[in-house]
Amino acid sequence: MSSYKAKLPIHERPLVEIDNLVFSYKARAPILKLPRFTLNKSEHLFVKGPSGSGKSTLLGILTGILVPSQGCVHIFGENLGAMRPSERDRFRGKSIGYLAQMFNLIPFMSVVDNICLPIALHKMSFNSDLKTRVQRLMKELDIDSLAKQKVSHLSMGQQQRVAAARAFLLEPPLVVADEPTSSLDELNKNELMKCLFALADQSGSTLILASHDLSLTAPFPKILDMTAPLGQIEAQLC
Amino acid sequence: MLTKLAIQSMLTRRVSVIIAILCVALSVMLLCGSWAVEVGIRQGFARSLAGTDVIVGARGSPINLLLYSLFQVGSPLESMDWSSYQRIAKNPEVSWTIPIALGDNHKSFRVLASNQSLFENFRFGHQEQMTLAQGRLDLSDFSIVIGSQVAKELGYVIGTSIILGHGSEVSEAISQHSQQPFRVAGILAPTATPLDRTLLISLESTAMLHHVEEDADSKAQHENEEMPGLSAVFVKLKSKYALFDFQDFIRKEQPQPLTAAIPGLTVSEIWSHFTFIEKGLQVLGIMLLGVSLSTIFLSLYTSLEGRRREMSVLRVLGASPWSILMLFTLETLICLGLASLLGLAVLKLGMLSIPFVFSSFSEIALLSEIFSSESLWALFAIFLSGFGLATITAWQAYRRALQDGLIIQS
Numbered sequence: 001m002s003s004y005k006a007k008l009p010i011h012e013r014p015l016v017e018i019d020n021l022v023f024s025y026k027a028r029a030p031i032l033k034l035p036r037f038t039l040n041k042s043e044h045l046f047v048k049g050p051s052g053s054g055k056s057t058l059l060g061i062l063t064g065i066l067v068p069s070q071g072c073v074h075i076f077g078e079n080l081g082a083m084r085p086s087e088r089d090r091f092r093g094k095s096i097g098y099l100a101q102m103f104n105l106i107p108f109m110s111v112v113d114n115i116c117l118p119i120a121l122h123k124m125s126f127n128s129d130l131k132t133r134v135q136r137l138m139k140e141l142d143i144d145s146l147a148k149q150k151v152s153h154l155s156m157g158q159q160q161r162v163a164a165a166r167a168f169l170l171e172p173p174l175v176v177a178d179e180p181t182s183s184l185d186e187l188n189k190n191e192l193m194k195c196l197f198a199l200a201d202q203s204g205s206t207l208i209l210a211s212h213d214l215s216l217t218a219p220f221p222k223i224l225d226m227t228a229p230l231g232q233i234e235a236q237l238c
Numbered sequence: 239m240l241t242k243l244a245i246q247s248m249l250t251r252r253v254s255v256i257i258a259i260l261c262v263a264l265s266v267m268l269l270c271g272s273w274a275v276e277v278g279i280r281q282g283f284a285r286s287l288a289g290t291d292v293i294v295g296a297r298g299s300p301i302n303l304l305l306y307s308l309f310q311v312g313s314p315l316e317s318m319d320w321s322s323y324q325r326i327a328k329n330p331e332v333s334w335t336i337p338i339a340l341g342d343n344h345k346s347f348r349v350l351a352s353n354q355s356l357f358e359n360f361r362f363g364h365q366e367q368m369t370l371a372q373g374r375l376d377l378s379d380f381s382i383v384i385g386s387q388v389a390k391e392l393g394y395v396i397g398t399s400i401i402l403g404h405g406s407e408v409s410e411a412i413s414q415h416s417q418q419p420f421r422v423a424g425i426l427a428p429t430a431t432p433l434d435r436t437l438l439i440s441l442e443s444t445a446m447l448h449h450v451e452e453d454a455d456s457k458a459q460h461e462n463e464e465m466p467g468l469s470a471v472f473v474k475l476k477s478k479y480a481l482f483d484f485q486d487f488i489r490k491e492q493p494q495p496l497t498a499a500i501p502g503l504t505v506s507e508i509w510s511h512f513t514f515i516e517k518g519l520q521v522l523g524i525m526l527l528g529v530s531l532s533t534i535f536l537s538l539y540t541s542l543e544g545r546r547r548e549m550s551v552l553r554v555l556g557a558s559p560w561s562i563l564m565l566f567t568l569e570t571l572i573c574l575g576l577a578s579l580l581g582l583a584v585l586k587l588g589m590l591s592i593p594f595v596f597s598s599f600s601e602i603a604l605l606s607e608i609f610s611s612e613s614l615w616a617l618f619a620i621f622l623s624g625f626g627l628a629t630i631t632a633w634q635a636y637r638r639a640l641q642d643g644l645i646i647q648s
Contacts (some may be wrong), residue, residue, distance in 0.1 A: 065554065086558050093556015104551045108250045109243065120239030121557045166555075 013077040014038040015174060015206050016062065020071035023057055030069070032057050039208070039222065041173070044200065046217045047210035049226030055210035058226070059176050062208065063096050064088035076173060093122050097167030097175035097205065099196075101182050105159055105166075107152035111143055114151055115166045130169075137165040141195055157188035164195055171203035178210050193219070240561065244568040247548065254537040259577045261530035266581030266620065267588075269523030270613035274589065276516045277610045283309075283505045286431045287472075289361035290336075291481060293499045294318070294326060294488055295470040300499035301508055307338060307470035308501070310348050310432045314340065317467025322494045326471055329487060331480040334359045336472040339444050342402045347388050349402055349437045351444035351466070353377075359474065362431045372396050373424030377440035381423035387434040389425045398422045400437070402447065418447055441465060527616075531623050534573055538566060538631040542638060549635045563632040570628040574621055 016039040023032040032054040039045055047055050060066035061073055064080040065088075073080050076095070080088055098104070105114045115134055119126055138144040141161040151159055160180060167175050177196065181189040197219060200207045209216065217223055248255045286308050295303040296316035305311040317339075327335045336356050342349035357368060357375045368375070373396045375383060382400055394400070399419045420439060428434055445466045475484055481500070488498040542549070552562065 063554070086560075089553075089556045089558045091556075092554070098554050100554070102547075104547065104554060106243070106548050106551055108246050113239070113242065116239065117243075117551075118555050120243075121552065121555050121561055 014074070015041045015043070015076060016208075017074040018071070019074075021061065021068050021073060022070035023054075023061060023066065024069050032061075034058070034071075037224070039206065042204070042206055043222050044197075044207040044220050045209070046220035046223045047208065047226060048212070048214060048217065048223055049210075050212055053226040055212075055226055056178055058224075059178050059208070059210055062174075063098060063176055064092045090122070093118060094170060095172050095174060097170070097172040099160070099163050099167050099175070099177040099180045101179035105151045105163055108150060110148050110150055111138070111154070111162050112147040114162055115169060118166065118170055133169065133171075134165075137168060137199075140198070141165050156183045157185075157191065160184060160188070160192055161195065164192065164199065168199040168203050168205065172205055174208065175200060175205045176208045176210075179212070180209065181211065181213060181216065189213075189216075240564055241568055244565055244572060247545070247565075248569055248572065251537070251541050251544075254541070255573060258530070258534045258537045259573055259580065261533045262527070262574060262577030262620070263581035263584065265523060265527035265530045266578050266617070267585045268519065268526055269616050270582060270610075271585050271588070272516060272519030272523055273610045273612040273616070274585065275519075279512070280509065282430070283509065285363045287362060287501050288365050289359070289474060290472040290501060291475045291478065292473040292484060292488075293470050293501060294473055295468075295497055295499070297495035297497050300497055300504045303470060303497055303499045304501060304504045304508070306340065307472075308432065310435065314469045317469065318471065318496065319467065319494050320465040322492055322496060323468055323471055325492065326473060326488075329484065331475050331477070331484055331487075333474040333476045335474075336360055337441065337468045338470050338472070339441055339466045340469040341466075342404060342439075342444070342447065344388075344400055344402050344437050345392060347385075347392075347435055347437055349439055349444075351439050351441045353441055356438065360472070362429055362433070366429070368429065368433065369427045371425045371427040373422070376423040377438065377443070380418060380420045380439075380443055382420040383424040383426060383438040384422055385426050385434040385436045385438075386428040388437060389422075394422050394425070396422055396425065402437075402439075523616075527620065530577075531620070531627060534570060534624065535627040535631070538570065538627065539634070542631065542635055545635070546638060549638060553636075559632070559636045562636045563629060566628040566632040566635065567625060570624040571621065574624045578617055578620065 016037070018034050018037040020036070021032065021034040022030050024030040047058060049055050057066060061068055061080075062075065064075075064083070067081055072082075075091075078091065080091070083091060092098075106117070109117075112134065115137070116126065116130075118124075119130060124130070135144065138147060141164060143158060143161050143165065146154060146158060146162075151162055154162065160183070163180075167177075175196075180196070181192055184192060193216060196207060196209070199205070209220070293303055293307055295307065296314060296318045298315055302312055303314075306314055323335070323337050326332060334355060336352055336359055338356070339351040340348060342351075354377070361367060370383075371386060371389075373383070377383065384394060384400075388394065399421055401419050420443070426433060442465075473484070475481060485498050488496050549562070552565075
């Protein structure tokens with residue numbers, strides 16, 4: 001893995017730094033351009049924009065699933081583009097939590113199995129610390145009574161809370177959420193947002209949330225407007 | 239956890255998985271079955287005779303001579319004169335002889351007439367000698383020694399009285415030698431050779447049964463006329479090197495035209511006639527296996543579309559290509575493992591039931607092992623192919639998941 005700004009101590013490095021990012025599918029016209037953008041630790045970011053504005057693409061690049069056509073992306077000083085695919089997989093699995101619009105849960109597995117999936121995929125030992133953390137997350141998200149149920153039997157709100165528990169399980173420095181509230185009603189939406197911020201504070205994670213729902217912007221200190229030309233960061237007071 | 243995920247994923251596609259497992263099980267059964275039967279037949283042939291260098295009979299085909307004298311298949315067209323037998327027995331190159339006469343049966347079991355030399359010199363398998371399960375090896379005075387299968391199927395014990403029938407065809411005799419019953423003196427221990435289905439009597443008893451009038455005083459003088467015609471003579475030579483001279487002796491120096499069959503060579507010749515059946519079964523098994531592996535591949539591959547979310551989730555959570563490969567390999571190996579176990583279990587049950595359905599094939603069933611070196615290679619090839627198919631599918635799944643990225647929502 002290459003190191004970015006190796007001279008800087010780790011606490012001074014930006015959490016996310018994007019430099020002249022261009023992304024296009026094959027030889028088509030670019031669908032995303034970001035000249036420069038940095039995000040420091042604990043600066044929760046809201047990415048706004050309508051459907052098709054490139055929000056999911058940006059999240060794909062930040063999580064290392066998509067590789068930029070030009071420019072580079074550094075997460076905690078690590079250049080994702082310079083990593084091998086398997087290194088990016090490992091990096092993403094251990095350092096980035098992810099929540100999707102449709103929860104991205106495996107429907108035939110139980111709640112607890114879905115939450116513990118990252119442990120198995122990264123061959124971590126399911127020690128007492130992790131067991132306690134799983135129990136605590138389920139309790140905080142009020143899904144502890146559903147532990148053995150298949151997620152396909154749960155309501156939308158419950159499924160999104162399972163996905164949130166999984167995203168925060170390994171206490172990643174960065175949690176990325178792509179339209180996490182779009183399938184939820186008002187009550188569940190507000191509940192989930194409260195949970196996300198509470199969990200982010202507990203685990204010291206930085207939250208990047210993309211949504212077209214502007215009512216969610218309030219708690220975010222930074223907003224990235226994908227509709228603005230070449231992308232612009234708006235500073236916002238909490 | 240990956241194993242749990244693989245099993246749970248398979249359970250969601252249970253119908254196609256069960257069909258794939260049944261197809262592979264059928265192929266494994268057919269493929270291993272064809273080899274097991276082949277091994278059983280080969281061992282059965284090889285086991286039936288040991289230590290005999292030449293079988294001599296009346297002029298005819300060596301294959302026919304071997305089949306009727308050793309395997310109880312077919313009948314001799316002509317008999318061999320007693321005088322011819324005596325000339326053979328007196329040949330200085332001959333170590334020992336076992337004269338045999340066929341021609342009678344008892345309830346579909348053949349009767350073999352011989353003398354004490356049979357018990358002393360006949361060997362089968364790995365130079366094994368006939369042993370008794372019960373009674374004694376006594377062929378005198380209308381005593382009879384019966385094979386283990388005869389005793390088992392007919393429920394005979396020591397002392398049972400038996401009436402023999404005329405004719406060696408494996409059917410009920412048309413005429414019975416009812417005037418002269420035999421008494422069971424001994425029951426042989428199982429040999430896994432045609433001996434198990436044979437009744438043994440003395441040549442003298444056969445002669446008497448067939449109304450060769452005897453006079454006690456002239457018995458020694460007119461032995462030639464009194465003894466029955468022989469079906470064959472098993473010959474052991476003092477030296478293997480004398481084999482060609484002995485064959486010349488049989489061809490040229492006998493008043494009666496005779497045939498000499500070398501058991502090993504003749505068995506190979508017989509086997510060459512059956513090879514096409516064995517090859518046919520194997521080709522069928524391999525073709526079926528190809529179809530079955532394709533079924534597994536199709537089942538895995540077509541499930542990819544329905545598993546896009548599963549793959550996408552795994553990918554997002556940081557699953558490496560290795561983890562995806564492990565998942566598909568586990569699924570394939572579970573399928574193939576279950577199918578192989580099922581196929582081999584059904585095959586074993588089938589082999590065990592052979593004696594109940596086809597009693598004359600009991601030796602094959604007894605000798606057949608479902609694990610031959612060929613069948614183990616076949617299983618290895620099946621698992622290797624399965625691994626190959628799993629790799630192709632896993633690669634496709636990984637690629638698709640990469641393309642789907644975070645976008646797949648349904």
